[in-house]
Amino acid sequence: MRKRRHPRPAQVVFAVWMLLAWSLASLAWAADAAQQGYRLGNGYALGNSGLRLGGYSDIKVHALGADPWEFTADDLSLFISWDKNGPIRFFAELESADTFSASEHQSFSTRNIHFESERFYFDGLINDKLTFRLGKFLTPIGHWNLLHAAPLVWTGQRPVASENLFSTHAAGAMLHGTMLVDSRQLDYAVYGDVTDIIDPHLSDNPFKDAFGGQVGYQWTDNLHIGISFANFVLKDHVDERKSLVGFDALWKLKKYEISSEIVYRNKGNEANGKAMLQGFLQSVTPLPSHWFLVSRYEAFQQLQDKTGHVGVIGLAYRPSPPLVWKLEYRLGVNNDALAPNGLTASFAVLF
Amino acid sequence: MYRNLVLILCLVLAASFRSANAEPIAVVTSASSPLNHLSRDTLKLIYLRKIQLDEQGKRWIPTNLPLASPLRNDFSLSLFSILPEEQEDYWNAQYFHGITPPPVMSSEEAVLRFVSSTPSSIGYVRKTLVDARVKVLLLLSPGTKP
16 A cells, blocks of 8 residues: 655645745735725724724644644634723634644644634723723733734744743733833733633633732833732642742834743642742844844743753744744753644734 | 034034924814823823823823824824834734724824814824914924934
């Protein structure tokens, strides 16, 4: 019997990049649409109803660790917002994840598709410094988790520290706002995750209950720093209450960027628990013609293994901010479980 | 040596000439608004959509001019020290949270009309265009690219 030849990861990456070239056509489409009042990355307003529709999409191919290569139309997220310039506004993000997938052992399929309500909340504006939020929202820990959409981040794979030690979503109530301190912007948020009723479709690794807060301060025109705190019980580990503190910093000058996040989670009330520290440092350097060089170092303590270390080197092509092509390679030690070695290529668009 | 000195002198004179001719930017609101003044820092947060309510509890409606407008450039450089197109990353991030940039008016006259008839709206025009329909909350010097 003739042995079936499987394409190699490099061939797949190349093929997908070629496939993604069709999306260049979307630039022309966007230019046409711009003349009709639509701009890529701004959504589409439905008349004067206050409703706006938009979203983002992410197509990815990766060959990581010992796993076969895999192609996924990873996220197709739809934003629905309503804002009539009154004291109440609404926002929801509905996501179809793994919409299309294919891999070395599977032809194109939609069988992994699943739908999630990533976020849905009402904001009630109380005064110029205070807003009350009710619903499901992103957990305000660090910088990456709050802006994790593929078109807004520089790599196709998330840093471990941006998601491993806490639930990326919370469902409950939040007070948040912005004020001036020493003529600089200070953002704050305090929240409580109180119920599953608000979040019938639970995210991965969800909170059972939690409370926490975050403060971000624009230290200089170019430097933003933030600290986060959370105390929580995870749904899969209901006997363990843990606390987490985080620090994040983002420095930007022109198109150069350096960012870092560090999170520390204590062992909580678990006798055999393990406190864990994770973090990353990432730099972005602009190159000619809308290309960017991205490099990242990550270190992460983990439950089952020694401390993992990985380095990521990649290129990103951003012809305009709502569109990005990315190609990256990740290599490390003690990283098989959380951030395996391998190549990832992706295309993302905010629409 | 003398040639360099003359060149530097010319550049200094050119810079002075520009600032002498640069018309102040007037940040305006409706003439009937109870507000009489805005600080520069507060204005910044209003245009970043970080402050959403005014002192009366009504929603701020900041307005912009088109990207191609030289006054939009001057306003952005004066307030944020960056060009309008350099804010696109910021607005993409805000869009991810359901917040959109200030609406764009087609001209300074359109700003004056909109602001004069829409409570809690603000906009900016050249100082010489200010008339009785609006009141000036703040004067900004046109910014220059750092």
